[in-house]
Amino acid sequence: MSQDISKVAKILTAQSIKGFYNPFTHIKFPETLDRRNWFTSPELISIYGSSEWEALSEEQRQTLSFFETVNFFSLNVHGEKSLLEGLSRRLYDNNDADVTDYIHHFIDEENKHMYFFGTFCEKYAGKIYPDRKLIFPREYAEGEEEFLFFIKVFVFEEIVDYYNVTAARDERVMALSREINANHHEDEARHLAFGRVILNNLFKTYSPQWSTETLAGVREYIKNYYMTTWREYYNPDIYIDMGLAHPYDLVSRTFESTKAKEHRATASRASLNYLKKCRIIEENFEL
């Protein structure tokens, strides 16, 4: 590990210690929630601006915002479970004590977030939407698996953060949802900083040794991972729960719409620009 990562890890550890909290008392979850509320910003709702959206009453739109939030929080539960597995495997796996220290805080904070997201879903929706992702074993070039683990963390967290920041700042959104989003953003700011540095460092260390084919495969993987991550934001389970007609067709139609593409481009711009700046990708791509 480079000195840069060590230095960043040390600073982030100090900040994590300063901001340490008890997750079981930090956020109060009322017994019930009135679904006649905005649970996320309307503009973040997958079908926002579509003819299906226009056909809904205000109350139906708010109910949809509830199920969209359950989906968003479910994605976070699944994403953080994978993240915790990956981070745990990396504990004491390098010679940098500062990085190991910070990974302990990273794990602690992700576990807290998962508790918030999971509690909301289970308590108010009675479920967590299932994960449709499957991972199959394959062989990797040296450093490739490590790099791909952190690129997945990066893509997942950067998109999530866009949603967190937007919902947390939106005064239309009900207090509990704003609080969960704001709290997540606050901790994620450190995780994003760590992820960016480690990603750049891993790429600089390993990519010069990769074959042209491996590098092209890594770049293709990044693009596909963005697409897969985004696809999860258009979940037919939401539309089924809302009783919307032809939920699977609605997923395809919405995902391919110009409005949705523009939204994905906006929400992904900062992370793509960072990857381009680090020469991890050659050009920004359409999502």
Place this chain on the structure above:
Amino acid sequence: MKTEQEIKEVLRQWVLTKSKKVTDSELKFDTHLLETRILSSLHVMELILEVEKMKGTRFNLKNIKPGVFNSIDTIYSSFFGSPA
């Protein structure tokens, strides 16, 4: 209601659209999709949605094993071959 051949052909066309690693003439119903990396883990989520859409039902994803996606034949037999 679609026949076995028709369903497999829909799946074959889906794979051809999503993967640039195989040509129309190369892709058979028994071609291995994962070992040859015609499909990656990342394609599978979309494929699950496609199959759910064709069947009109949601799956219990906990029961899905990687072997299910080995080929178009195995996808067919796992999801369409016998009553769920």
